[in-house]
Amino acid sequence: MRLSRLFAWLPGLLALAAVLATAVPPGRIRGFDVDKFGRTPVLEGGRIKPLDSVARNALLMIRSKQSVPSEGREIGPDEWMLDMLFRPQVADAQPVFVINDPDVLGLMGMQQGANRYFSFSAILPHIQEIENQARAAEALESVQRSRFQNAVVNLYERLLLYNQLENSVELADSPGLYAELQGLGTPQALQRQRSLADSAKFRMLPPLPGQSPDAWQSTGEALIAAGSGPAHPALLSLALAGAGYKAGQPEPFNRGVAELRGLTANIRPQALRHANSEILFNRVQPFYLGMVIYVLALLTLFGSWLWKRELLQPAAFSLLAAGAVVHTVGLVSRILLQGRPPVTNLYSSAVFVGWAAVILGVILERMYRKGFGTAVAAAAGFASLIIAHHLAMEGDTMEMMRAVLDSNFWLATHVVTITIGYSGTFLAGIIAIAYTLRKHIAPAPDPATTRALVDMTYGIICFALLFSFVGTVLGGIWADQSWGRFWGWDPKENGALLIVLWNAVILHARWGDYIREKGLMACAIFGNIITSLSWFGVNMLGVGLHSYGFMDQAFWVLAWFILSQLALIALCLAPRRFWAARAG
Amino acid sequence: MIKTIAVRCWKVVASLQVTIVALILLMALVVLCTLAQTELGTLGAVNTYMRSFVVWRQLKGAPFPLPLFPGGALVGLVLVANLTAVVIRRFEFNPRKAGLWVVHAGLILLVAGEFATGAFQVDARMTIEQGQTVNFLESYHQMELAVSDITDPAHTEEYGIPDPRLRDGASIPVPGTPLTMKVKRFYVNAALSPLGAGDPPSLADRGVGAGVKVVPAAPAASDKEVNATSAFVEPTAGGRSYGTWLVSTVLGAPQSFIHEGRTYMLSMRPRRYYLPYAITLRKFSHDVYAGTDIPKNFSSLVHLSNPARGEERDVLIYMNQPLRYDGKAFYQASYGKGDTLSVLQVVSNPGWLLPYISCVLITLGLLVHFGITLFTAIKRRQLAGETA
Numbered sequence: 001m002r003l004s005r006l007f008a009w010l011p012g013l014l015a016l017a018a019v020l021a022t023a024v025p026p027g028r029i030r031g032f033d034v035d036k037f038g039r040t041p042v043l044e045g046g047r048i049k050p051l052d053s054v055a056r057n058a059l060l061m062i063r064s065k066q067s068v069p070s071e072g073r074e075i076g077p078d079e080w081m082l083d084m085l086f087r088p089q090v091a092d093a094q095p096v097f098v099i100n101d102p103d104v105l106g107l108m109g110m111q112q113g114a115n116r117y118f119s120f121s122a123i124l125p126h127i128q129e130i131e132n133q134a135r136a137a138e139a140l141e142s143v144q145r146s147r148f149q150n151a152v153v154n155l156y157e158r159l160l161l162y163n164q165l166e167n168s169v170e171l172a173d174s175p176g177l178y179a180e181l182q183g184l185g186t187p188q189a190l191q192r193q194r195s196l197a198d199s200a201k202f203r204m205l206p207p208l209p210g211q212s213p214d215a216w217q218s219t220g221e222a223l224i225a226a227g228s229g230p231a232h233p234a235l236l237s238l239a240l241a242g243a244g245y246k247a248g249q250p251e252p253f254n255r256g257v258a259e260l261r262g263l264t265a266n267i268r269p270q271a272l273r274h275a276n277s278e279i280l281f282n283r284v285q286p287f288y289l290g291m292v293i294y295v296l297a298l299l300t301l302f303g304s305w306l307w308k309r310e311l312l313q314p315a316a317f318s319l320l321a322a323g324a325v326v327h328t329v330g331l332v333s334r335i336l337l338q339g340r341p342p343v344t345n346l347y348s349s350a351v352f353v354g355w356a357a358v359i360l361g362v363i364l365e366r367m368y369r370k371g372f373g374t375a376v377a378a379a380a381g382f383a384s385l386i387i388a389h390h391l392a393m394e395g396d397t398m399e400m401m402r403a404v405l406d407s408n409f410w411l412a413t414h415v416v417t418i419t420i421g422y423s424g425t426f427l428a429g430i431i432a433i434a435y436t437l438r439k440h441i442a443p444a445p446d447p448a449t450t451r452a453l454v455d456m457t458y459g460i461i462c463f464a465l466l467f468s469f470v471g472t473v474l475g476g477i478w479a480d481q482s483w484g485r486f487w488g489w490d491p492k493e494n495g496a497l498l499i500v501l502w503n504a505v506i507l508h509a510r511w512g513d514y515i516r517e518k519g520l521m522a523c524a525i526f527g528n529i530i531t532s533l534s535w536f537g538v539n540m541l542g543v544g545l546h547s548y549g550f551m552d553q554a555f556w557v558l559a560w561f562i563l564s565q566l567a568l569i570a571l572c573l574a575p576r577r578f579w580a581a582r583a584g
Numbered sequence: 585m586i587k588t589i590a591v592r593c594w595k596v597v598a599s600l601q602v603t604i605v606a607l608i609l610l611m612a613l614v615v616l617c618t619l620a621q622t623e624l625g626t627l628g629a630v631n632t633y634m635r636s637f638v639v640w641r642q643l644k645g646a647p648f649p650l651p652l653f654p655g656g657a658l659v660g661l662v663l664v665a666n667l668t669a670v671v672i673r674r675f676e677f678n679p680r681k682a683g684l685w686v687v688h689a690g691l692i693l694l695v696a697g698e699f700a701t702g703a704f705q706v707d708a709r710m711t712i713e714q715g716q717t718v719n720f721l722e723s724y725h726q727m728e729l730a731v732s733d734i735t736d737p738a739h740t741e742e743y744g745i746p747d748p749r750l751r752d753g754a755s756i757p758v759p760g761t762p763l764t765m766k767v768k769r770f771y772v773n774a775a776l777s778p779l780g781a782g783d784p785p786s787l788a789d790r791g792v793g794a795g796v797k798v799v800p801a802a803p804a805a806s807d808k809e810v811n812a813t814s815a816f817v818e819p820t821a822g823g824r825s826y827g828t829w830l831v832s833t834v835l836g837a838p839q840s841f842i843h844e845g846r847t848y849m850l851s852m853r854p855r856r857y858y859l860p861y862a863i864t865l866r867k868f869s870h871d872v873y874a875g876t877d878i879p880k881n882f883s884s885l886v887h888l889s890n891p892a893r894g895e896e897r898d899v900l901i902y903m904n905q906p907l908r909y910d911g912k913a914f915y916q917a918s919y920g921k922g923d924t925l926s927v928l929q930v931v932s933n934p935g936w937l938l939p940y941i942s943c944v945l946i947t948l949g950l951l952v953h954f955g956i957t958l959f960t961a962i963k964r965r966q967l968a969g970e971t972a
Contacts, residue, residue, distance in 0.1 A: 046873025046880075203875055214874035400873045406880060407904050455961065462957065466950045473694075473943040482904045484707070484915045484931035486939045487698060489630045494618045498611055505607045512600035538618065 004311060011300070012318030015293045019326050022284050029079060031250030037241070037257050038078035041264060041275035043216035044202035046400040050275035052282055054202050055081035057396045058165055062158045063096045063117065064393055070094045084165050086245040088172040092120040097158060101151035107133065120162060130156055167199040169219050169238065176246065177219060177239035184227055193227075196220030205234045206268040213268075234263050278337050286330030287351060291385040293323035294358075297378040301371055313371045320365075320374050323381055324358050331355055338398045341412035343419050345399065346539070347391040352416070353535075354384025356423035357430075360460065368452050376430040380423075407478075414474035418496055421468025422531050425499055428460040429528035429565075432521040436572040445576070454517050457524050458510065464527075465503035472496040495534025502530045522572045529565050532558060598669035606663045613639075613656050635702055664695055683953025690945030697938030705933040708857060709917065712865040712886070714924045719862035721930050723855040727813040727833060729765065730856075731758050732849040734840065746855055747772075750815055761821075763848065768816040768828060773801040776812065776834055786830065787816040791839040791850075793830020813852055819843075861890035861910070866898065868919060868926040882916050884926040901928065 025035050038052035055077035056066055067074045070083065070090065083091040095117035099105055102112045108126040110118075123130070134156030137149035145153070166172045170180065171192055183189050197220030205222050207215040217225070222232040241256025264272050297319035304312030331351060335342055342352045361377020391397075405411070435453045475496060476486040487493065506523045509515045515523060540555055596602060617633035624632060633639055634656035640649040654662075667688055708721035728744035743758050745765065750756075754767045768787055779786055779797045788794050793816070804811045814832035818825055819841065826841045831852040840849040864887040871880040883902035888895060888909065899907050907914040913936070917929035 043875050046876040046878050216875065400876070400878050400880070402879055410904070459958070459961070462954045466947075466954055469950065470943070470947050473939065473946070476939055477943065478904070480936065480939070481906065482915065484906065484913055484917075484929050485705070485933075486701065486936070489614075489617055489621075489626060489634055491618045491621060494614045498614055501607050501611045501614070505604055505611070508600055508604050508607070512604070514601075514604065 005314075007311065008314030009318045011296070011315045012320075012322035015296070015319060015322040016325060019284065019286070019289050019293075022289070023280060025283075028250070028254075031254075032082075032245065033250075033254045033257055034076075034078045034082065036254075036261060037082060039272075039275050039279050040204065040257070040260060041206070041268070041271040042202040042204045043214075045396050047398070048216075048271045048274055049396075049398075050279045050282070051081060051202070051204070052078055052279045053396065054165075056282055058161060058201075059096070060393050061395055062098075062162060064098050068094050068096050081165070082245055084162075085169045086176075086242045088166050091166065092124075095119050095122075096162070097123060097155070099151075099155060101148060103148040104130075104151045104155055107152070120159075123159070127159065130159065161201070164199050164201040167196060168201045169204065170242065171196055177235070177242050180219075180223055181226070181231065181235060181239055184223070190224070190227070193220050193223040197224060204238065205232050206264050206271060208232070209267055234260050237263065274337070277333075281330070281333045281337060284330075286326050286333065287385050287388055290323050290327040290330060291382055291389065293319055293326060294378045294382040294385070297323060297374060298382065301374050301378065304371060309371075313374070316371070316378075317365060317374050320358070320362065320378050320381075323378070324355075324362055327351075327355050327358060327381060327385075334398065340401070341408060341416055343415045344401060344405075344411060345397065346536075347388055347394070347397040349415075349419050349422075349535070350384050350388035350391055352419050353423045353426065354381045354388070356420045357381065357384065357427045360423065360427050360463075364456055364460075368456065370449055370452055372431070372434055372449075372453060372456070376427060376434055380427060380430055410474075410478045410481075414471055414478050416471075417467050417474060418471025421464050421466075421471050421496075421499060422535055424460050424464025424467055425503065425527045425531045428457050428464060428524040429531070431457045431460065432524035432572065433528075433568055435521050436525070436568055439576050440571065440574075440578075450517070454520065457520060461503055461506055461524065461527075465500065465507060468496065468499045468503060472500055491538035492534075495538045498530050499527070499534055502527055518573060522569045525565055525569050525572060529562050532561055594669070594673075597665060598673040599666075600670075602662065602666045603670070606659050606666060609654060609659050610656070610663070613653070613659060616653070617656070660695055660699070664692060667692060680956055683949045683951070683956060686949030687946050687953065688949075690942040690949060693938055693942035693945065697935045697942065700935030700938065701933055704935060705931060708930045710863065710914065710928040710930055712863065712884075712926055712928070713921065714865050714868060714926075717862050717864040717889075720856040720858045722853075723857070726855040727811070727852055728855040729815060729817065729831060730849075730851045730853055731761065731763065731765070731819075732851070733761065733846055734849050735846045742856075744856060747813060761848070763819050763821045763843065766818040766820060768818060769798075771798065771800050771812075771814045772803045773811040774814040774832065775799045775801045776814065776832060788828045788830040790827035790841070791829045792835060792837050793828075793839075796830055796835075798830065798832075815852060817850065819848070819850070859910070860892055861888065861895070863888055863914075863928075865926055868923055870919060870923045882919060884916055884928065 028034070038050060038055065040051045041048050042051050042054060044054050059066055059068065059077045059080060067076055068080050069075075070080070070093075075083075080091070080094070080096075083094070095115075097118045097120070098116050099118055100116060105112055107129060108123065130152060133149075133152045137145050137153050140149065170177045174180070174192060180189065180192070197218055200218035200220055203216035203218045203221070205217040205219065207213060207217075217232060219235065219238065222235050226232065226235065237256045237259035239256070241253050241260065244251065244253030244256060261272070297316050300312055300319055301316035304316055331342055334348065334351075338344065342355075343349045357380035358377045361373045361380060363373075365371075365373025365377065367373075401411075431453060435450070435457070438449075438453075472493070475493065479488060479490075479493070480486045502523075506515070506520065506527070509523070510520055536554060536558055540558075613633050616639075617629045620629035620633065623629075633653075636655035637658040638651045638655050639653040641652045642649045671685070671688060708723055710718055710721050712718045727747045729747075729750055731743045731745070733741040741760065743760060745756055745758070747770075750767050750770045752767060752770055754770075756765045756767070757763070758765060775798075777797050777799075779795050783797050786794050786796060786798070788796070798814055798816075801812070810833075812832060812834045814830065814834075816828055816830055818828045820826065821843045824843075826843065829839055829850055831839070831850050833852050833854070835852075838849055838851070840847050842848075866885045866887055869881070869883045869885070871882075872878060873880050881903055883900055885898060885900050886907075887898050888907075890896075901907050901914055901916050903916060906916075911934070912930050912932040915929040915931070916926070918927035919925060920927070
C-alpha cells in the first residue's frame, strides 16, 4: 500500500525535477558568454527587461519560434540577437521570416512549398513592392482588409521590427561602435548617430547616478551626447564586446560584457536583479512545460481507463498536481515580475482562466475521486495554455498598461473575478463534454458517476454565475469611475452580460425542472460558445473601448470551435450509443 | 369567469417560463445590439435595441418600418413585473431562501438604477485650455441659437434658444431683449459649401451666409460624427427687420448687428449650461512610459472656485479618479491642442449609487445562497457515505 502510494506520486515528482533542470544556466557557446550578454538589462516598451526578453519576443513575432538555424546548427534568441547587432551579414542569411500566405509569396515570385522560412537577404529584392502593398493596405481599417492585405501588412511590420533591431546598437552597414567613438566630431558622424538614435528598438545604456531612473539611452543618443561632453562609460565596454564578437574573439567579448555588467551592478543594481529574475522565467518557460505535463496527465488518465486503474489514476493526479504547481509558480512569477495582478491582457487572461479551471478541477477530484476532475482539469489547463502560447506571438506579454487600465485595484478585483467566471463556465462546459463522450463510449451506464457529473456541473455553474455576475458589476463600477457611466452596452460589457444571463437561464430552467440531466449538460456546452464569443469574439468586432487587438486568424479558429461545440450539443442530446442501437 | 382569466394571467406573469423566455430574449437583444454597433455606432445601436420598447426595421419592399422584435425596455419591464409577481406569489419566510430574496431585491435595484440612468442622466462636457476659466458645460448632442449682447466687452449677456424650439417658421421672442427671432429654415444637420455660379441665391442676405450654399444632410448616426446644425434666422425688433442670417456650428466667424445702440452677436453652438462656480485649468499632463508613446496617465490640475460657498481649492482629476462635486462627476475624457487643452466629461446621474448598493446586495445574497447549497450537498454526501 505504502509503495503504490509512493509510486503514484513518482511521476509528478519526476516532472517537477525535469522542470527544475531547465533552470540551470547554459554554458559558454564557442567560448562566448552569451548567457551573460542576454542578462543585460535594457529599456524597451516602457519597462526594464533583460535583452533576452527582447530577443525572444522579437524572434517569436518574426519567426513564431524561439530558435533559428544558422551555420549548420540551431541557435537561441540570445545568439541570434548577437548576430543581429554585431554580425548583420550573418543574421541576414538566417531564415527568420515565416511566410505562410500564398499571395504574399506570389508577390515575391515564390511558390508555396515545403520551405516557409526566408532570410532577410531573400526578401530584400522585393522590399519596395512589399512596402507599396503594405502602405496601400494600411489606409484601410483592419476589418476591411483582405487576407492578403493583412498578411502583407504583417510581413511589413516584421521587416520594420527586424530593421530596428539590427540598427539598435550600431548601424548595420557601418564599421562599428569603435569607429563611431573615434570619429565623433565629423559631420557625417552626427547624421549616422541621429539615424541610429531614431531606429533603436531598445535602450541599453543605464542612467548614470543622479539621472532619472527612466533616462536610459540608446547608443545613438549616447554618441550624440558624447559629442558635447564625457562619453557614457558603458559605450566603450559595449564597443569592446561588439568588436570581439565580430572578430570571433571570445576574450574581448567576455571582458566587454563583464565590464558592462559591473557598471550596471554599480549604478542600477535593481535593473540587473530584475533582468536576472526575468531571464530565469524566460528560460524555464513554466507555461510551456505546464502544458506538456498536462498532456502527460491526460494520457496517463486515458491509460487508466484501459489498464491498472488503481495505479494509473493516482499517477495521473500526481502529474496534474505537478502541472498545477508549475502553472502556479509561473503565474506568481509573472505577478512579481510585472508588479501587477495576474490578468493584464488577453494572453494573461488565457493563462489565468486555465489556472483557475485546474484548481477547481483539483478540488473536484479530491471531492469525488472518479478521475473526471483530473481529466477536465488537465484538458482545461492544456487548452488554455496552448491558446496563451499562440497569443504570445503578438509581442511582449508583460506590456505596459494603457492609461485607463493602469489601476491595480480594478485589475485585481474586476478583471480577476470576471476571468474566474470564464473559468467556471468553461469548466462546466468541459465536464458536460466529458459526460457526453462517456455516455456514448462507456459500455455500461453507471448512474453513480453520472449523478456525480451532474452535481459537479450544477455546482460549477452556480460558482460561475456568482463570479461572472460580481465581475460584471464591478466592471460597471470601474466604468463609472473612469468613463462616467455604469453601463454603456460596450461589446465587452455585453459579452460579460451574456455569460451572466446564460448561467441564470440554465439555473432557472433547472429549478423550474424544464431541463434535467441531458438538458443541463447541453446548456453547459452552449456556455462554452457564449464564453468564447465574449472572451475573443468581441475583440474581432473592432468597436468599443475594450477592443484591445483585432485578431483575424483567430476568427476561423473560433468558428471551428463553435461548430465543434454545436456538434457536441447534438451528441449530448442524442440517445445513448445511438449508432450501436442502429447497428444492432 | 373574469376571476379565472385574472388568475390565469397572474399565474403566467408570475411563472418561471416568462423569466426564462425574457432572459433568452434579452440575450438575443444583447447579441443584436453588439453586432449592430459596427454599423450604427454604440449610441445608435443602444437606442434601437435597448432603450426602445419595440425594435423597428425598414425591410426592403415594405412601405413602412415593421416591428421585428420586442425592445430592451419592454423585456426589462417584463422581467421586473415577473420578478415582482414571483416575489409576491412565492414569498415565504424561510431562512434557507433568504439569500435568493436578497439577490432578487438587488436585481430590482440594479434595473431601477439603469432606468433612472436612462431617464435622468445628463452628459455634458467642459473644454478648457490651460490658464482659461470656464463656468459652463456644453451638451454633446443639443445645440442652441445663442444671442449675445456684447455691447459691454466686460459683461456679456447671453440668451440661448435650444434646438427643439427651432422649427421652420417659428417666431421666438428672446427674453430680456426687444428681439424676436424668426426661423426661416432649420437643419438638424447640413453640408455647407461656397455658393457656386449656377446655384440659386442664398436665403441669407447678411453676414457670411450670403455666400454659402446649404444642403440638408441626414442626422449623424454614429458616435464619431457631429451634426453641423444650421439655420437661417431673421432678427426683428420694434417692427424692423435686421436681415436674414445663416448661423451654423461649423461657421466660426462672429456675426453681429446693432439695435438701438446695443450690439448683438448671433451663433449656433452646443447648448450651454451655466454653473454657479468656475473651473480653471492650471495644467494638463499627458504622461507616457519611458521611451514609448504608450500613454501612462492623463491628468488635469484644476482650480475650483465657488464664491457662494467660499470654496477655493485645487483638484487633480485623472484616470479612474473623477471630481465629484455639486451632484456632478467631472472625468478626464480627452485632450487637444498639443496637450494644452483638456476635455472633461461631466455627468450628473442622481441614481449613480444604486448599482453600488445592488452589487453589494447581490454578492452577499449569492454567497449566502450558494454557501447554503454547498453546505447541504456536503452534508448529504457525508450522510450517504456513513450509511453506505
